[in-house]
Amino acid sequence: MRASMDPLKPLASTLDPVIAQIYSQASSMRETLRQSMPAPDSEEAKAREARARRRKTRQLAAEVLATPQRLRHLVQQGRQDEARKQWELPRRLLISWREKGVGGDDVQSCIDEGDAVFHESKDPSR
Template identity: 65%
Template sequence: MSTIASPRETSVLPLRRLPSSTPTSSGRPSLENTRSGITSPEQTSSTLPPLPPLPPSTSKRANRAALREFYKLRAPRIAIGGSEVPASDLDDPEFDAGDYVARVVENSGLEDVLRLYTQVVGELRALDAEKKALVYDNYSKLITATETIRKLRANMDPLNPMASTLDPAIAQIYSQASSIREKLRESVPPPDSDQGRARAAELCRQRSRHLAAEALATPNRLRHLVKEGKVQEAKRQWEMPKRLLVAWLERGIGGADVQAVIDEGDAVFQPKSARVQATSPESSSQNLPTNGQ
């Protein structure tokens, strides 16, 4: 007969697991998972002790190098010296990843390797977050610029028909102005010709007549202002005509008639008891200047 063997007693001692150089899948941080943007190595594995933070200058230098590589930008030609933190092997332009990993595994223990691995993963996450932020920022600027261009086009589209109707009107105005200019050139003689000099002399005589008429009418206008009580206004209006009359008198134009008009204008501002009967404008207008002498 066959006997039923008693079941083998299970060992009460737990199996001892040897530490592996590769982290398990449950504790290994994966880059394919949703990145939270937190660069602290404490959240990557609960069994690892907290690590000291990465020096700021080293992290910034590594970030800049990664961003230059991502956007295919050349490194600055001017070297910035005086850094307090020495450059690491990762910053070397001739960095060899395989050689570096082999040297670290050979010369470092498991704890150092895990610490370095966690540090590199944290830096990668930080760089990935910065790259995403740059991409999102540029994309937001692109969307804003596109929206601005769309609004400008929407505002300009209703004006396009109006602008197309203005072109013929502007062309017609330009042609009319050109024809008027040509006609004026034909009607007005050149200034250096005989006709031009004669025309200039005639215009000068007309201005002289006009000024003489204004000078003769000035005393009467001053009297009206004084009667209305506007003495200061009358004095202000008498300044320019008096200067003109004095200039004519100094040049010998008009003679006694010009002096009579000056005296008549000055007499307006004198008391009635001291006024002198001035010559009437009709008699003094005969010898006033009528040309540009």
């Protein structure tokens, strides 16, 4: 059995330096990355996180404020149940914002506009 393993020894001896080189490169890359990235609790990381949060909040607000128009489109297509379902979460979010005093009059007008979509669909004169 030992005799059959001897031919593998030269292959193993050529792999060792290659594996060591790969390990060395990976360690070097990890160290470079650690130096270029701020620590999670640093001021720079906190500022970057705050900017990302503000950007996401603005995007969410824009999506929520566009909801009444989307609801009207669904109701016009006769998909009122789907529209009601899609209104639940944005409406709860808007109410939460209103209670916290965030968004000003736009929040209440968006709630009214979203609720009106369903009242309009009941009133055939509109």
